[in-house]
Structures are given as structure tokens and as C-alpha cells.
Amino acid sequence: MKKFAVEKNMLLLALGALAVFSIGGIGSTLIPPLVDKSLVTSTSDKPVHQYTEQEQRGIEIYKAEGCVYCHTQQIRDMVSDQKRYGWRLVDAAVSESWEYTQDKYHFLGTKRTGPDLARVGGKYSNQWHWAHFKDPRNMGEKFRSSRGPYESSSVMPSFKYLTDEEIKDLTAYLQTLGRNKNWRVDSNDRPLNDYED
């Protein structure tokens, strides 16, 4: 069998392997943001939410606790995602890349051990989150009605070791999720921003 020059020249082989690799290396990392601006700047006329200091602390906690390994943050372009993560009878809007441009850390995720959180902001009250973080399987008297299925099936860890401040920060961050598209409107088409209570 014929042997090629690269097979006896270390430098040639190294350069060849690098060259062939770098075509794809450049093509798949540097080119996309150049071609598609929405990966780096907002291409929407809607403003992208700027995180407050408290919310940024929440983001750090979200990262440190590895929430992303159980929760994705992307409504994919699929009816089932839109319906499942919708609110009352409103379908959740599909996630678009410009919505993430202010995210210092991406949490798109690959695995849904728990539900997607891309549009969770405002679905539950701060008190609900509080009780849920303390113990997802027993949220106490106030949320007794939700007890049964959560008690038997939720596998979310409890985060009772977080301080009260930390839970507040984390909740503040969660309540922003999905805010960039005002996808939930009242009967007069006015955006519902009932996140804060």
C-alpha cells in the first residue's frame, strides 16, 4: 500500500490535522454570530430586560446549584412545548435568540428532569416559590391542594439550605423568565405583568 508524505513527517501531519479541523472550527463558532446578528444583539423592537443586582445574584445561585441539569430554558418551535409551557389557555411564545442577549450565562439546557423554565416568570407567586424551594414535596398548609402529586412524584431537591435572602434573589430571577416577550395579555390586549406579588 502506498504511503503518503504526511505519514512520515510529523510537522506536515500536525499542520494538516489543524487545517482540516479549523475550517469547521471557524465555520461553526466565529461565523454564526457574524451571519446571524440576533445571536449577539437584540433584533427586536421590544426591549430586552436588564437584570437588576438582585436578579444577578439569583443567576449566580441558579448556576452554582446546577438547576440547568434538570431544567431547560427554551420553548422550542413545537406545539407541544408551546402548549405545555403556556399559561391558562394562552400558548407560550417560542423562544428566540435575541431574548437571551443579556444573559451573561446561558442556561438553555439539554435535559428536562423538571419542567422547562423559559416562561415560568409570573406563573407562580413568590410565596409559592418560597414554599417550593423549602420543600417541593411538602409546601405546607397554604398550598395543601397541590400536595398529593408533588409529594409522590416530585424529584426536585429541597433548597432549604439557602438563606432567606438567597431564596428571594433566586425567585426574583425566576420571575423575570419569559418577560422579554409580552406573551400573556388580558382581554384588552394589555400585557399582564403580574410577576411581583
Next chain:
Amino acid sequence: MKKDSAAKLLIYCSLGYLALGMTLGIVTAMKLIWPAIGDFEIMSFGRIRTVHTNMVMFGWLLQADLGLLFFILPRILHTKLFSEKLGMLMAGLLNVALLGGFIGILTGHMKNVEYGELPRPFDILIVVCWVLFAVNVFGTIAQRKVKYLYVTVWYSMGAVIWTTFVYLTGNFVSQLPGIQGVNQANLIWFYVHNAVGLIFTPLGVAAAYYLIPKSLNTPLYSHRLSLVGFWVISFTYVWTGAHHMINGPISYWLQTVAILFSFSLIIPVVAVVTNFFGTFGAAPRQARMAGAVPKLLLMGTIYYLFTCLQGPFQAIRHVNVIVSKTDWVVGHAHMALLGAFSFYAMAGVYYAIPRIIGKKLYSEKLANVHFWLMTLATLPFFGILWLSGVIQGFLWLNPENTFLETLRIMRPYHGIRMWSGALILASVIVFIYNIMETCAGKGGDLESTTT
């Protein structure tokens, strides 16, 4: 310094992480059944799961592969390792970096880079180790006594070069100020996918290209196929990162490119696998079945083929709708790293350790027990993950099923996952015990001609 000291140290350390990392895997699986287990800060799911993946990938598999290459390269190139001292230094630093990084993750300092969670400064230390590794690899090649470079050498060089860029992009460039959102996600998935494709694949395939012909005492089936495999893989693998975001919030064209390249991966994989099977086919029957080494290599190759056919399949948009984000993904990741490349690495350890220390393997019988137990336990382990993934995927299609209901239905599957995982751990303990007894010299001396 004595020949093979660095290889030996790396392999020994990797075995410790193998046992510990797999145990943490079981703990993670248990938490999905009984979430109250270890429900406190440093044992919280997000942290333990992350230490598990990093420990088995970098503590065990990377470290074992590096050790094996330090054993293999000098033998193919008919020379000594360029510097044992540098190798020992690298092994020491690598373990400092890993231990420090694991503690960092457990105490809440992980990066948001999947498979790259090891925080500063420990990831910098990994880069230092990599430079030391590169010096040793290139140094050894430069002082070789043979003219032509064998396939194993190509893949080793490829791994060194590609990983440098892949690791720097994922762990450093992605964290630069201004790199945010989906753009950051794209860089990180470039890293995640290529960590498997351009670190573990070339290292594992490099080892297999040496171990298969050597342990069967049969020449490689086809030189041409190895050329095709190498050059096509180095061109195509790198493009596939965006297939982690199919139907997601990233440019449609980029998804399509990633899908097409995922398909083209069939070419190099089939080239490599045909080459391996061809070598097996040409070997005398008793060599094929002689002990655990060829069996592990054969089973590893079968798993390699399966994973790599599964990859393109799940990159099809409509299939992706069902299986993405489910347990299926976990099954896929395990089949590559546990199924294919850990099988190769274990074959390598069985092959290298006796030759390094000049003692016979303690027990061929135990090695066979290890192989069969691990094979029979990995089959239901992968199988159940795919099955539950597909079921989950179809359940999610119907919004009437609440998420909690779908979780309840998953419980028996998670049970089988944990128990088959526990059997895998048991088989691995047999493996480690066998190697420890071998090191203690219980198997007797090896005739010196075979080293």
C-alpha cells in the same frame, strides 16, 4: 526515572476516580427515586451529578487514556518516552487540578459550561497539564526510531492539537465579557460535543488501533480505511455542536449544517469500525476469545458503532422532537463514554499494567467475570434509558399529561436504571480488585519477552 513510571501513576490514579465517580453516579440515580437521600448542600443533585460527570470523564477516562498513550507511543515509535519526569509532573498537576475542581463544584463554584464546570484556577491548571502532555507526545515522536507514523500516532497528535482549541474555546473564550446568550451557548456546545468527539474519540480510537492488532497478534485489516477514517473525522466532527439546539432558539441554517455533518459522521465511523471488525475477522478464533482484552475491545467497538449510528438518527428533526431533553440523551452519552471508550480503556489497563510491572494478571477468570457482568449490565442500562426516553418523549407530546404524571410513570424505569447501574459498579469493583492484586504480584512473574 524508571520506564513507564508516568503511565503507571496515571493509570493507578484513574482507577480511584473510576470507583468514586461511578459511586456518585449511583447516588445521582438514587436521588431520582428517593430525592430525600443526601438532600443537603454539598450533596445536592446539581452538584453531585456534576462531580460525577467530571470525575468519570476527566478523572478516570482522560487520565487512563493519557496513561495508555504514554505506554503505547514509545512502543510503536521504538523509543523511550520523551521525559518521564515531565510525565510525572503532569500526572501530579492533573490530580491537583481535578481534586481542587471537584471541591470547587461541591462548594458552589461551578462554571456554566457543561463538562467544563471545573472552576478557575483549576481549569487553567488543566491547560498547563495539556501543554506538558503535548511536549511529551511531540518529543517522543520527534525522537522516534521508525520512519512512518502509525495510525495511533495520527490520532494522538490530532487529539493534542484539536483539544487545545476546543478546550480553550469552551472554558475560556465562552466566559469572556460580552460573550452571552445563545452565542455563548453555541461556543459551549462546540466544546461539549467535541469533548467527546475530539478528545475521547481520538484518544480511545488511538488506543484501540494499537490494542486490537497487538492483542490479536494480527495485522490491521486496511491501511486505506484508517486514512479515510482519520481525515474525514478531523473535518466533520467539529461542525456538529449546534445539533444540541435542534428546534431551539438558534439559527435554522446552523441547525441544518449541524444535522448534515452529523450524518456525514457515519463515513469515518464505519471506516474505523470496519477496520476493527476486519482485523477481528482475520484473527485466529482462539486469539479472539483469549481473555478479557479482545472481548472488551470487541464489545467496545460494537458500542462505538451503535452510539455513532444513534447520533445521526437523533439529529433528524422529527426524531429529535421525541427524544431530545429526555433520558434518551443520557443513554446516548453513557454509551459513548462508558460503552465504547471505557471498554477500550479497561482493555488497555488489562493489557498495559502486567507489561509495565512485569507481573501476570492476577486472575483471568475474574477478568472474564468483569467483562460478562459489565456487558450484561450495560445492555439493560442503556436499553432502559432509551426506552424511558422514548416513552417520556411521547407523553410530553400531549399537554394533557401533567409533568408530574410523566414523572410518576418514569419511576420503575429509574429503578431499573439504578439497579443495572449498581451492577456495573459491582463489575468495575471486580476489575479494580483484579488490577490491585496484580500489582501486589499475586499473579506471578511475566516472561520478559512480552513487554
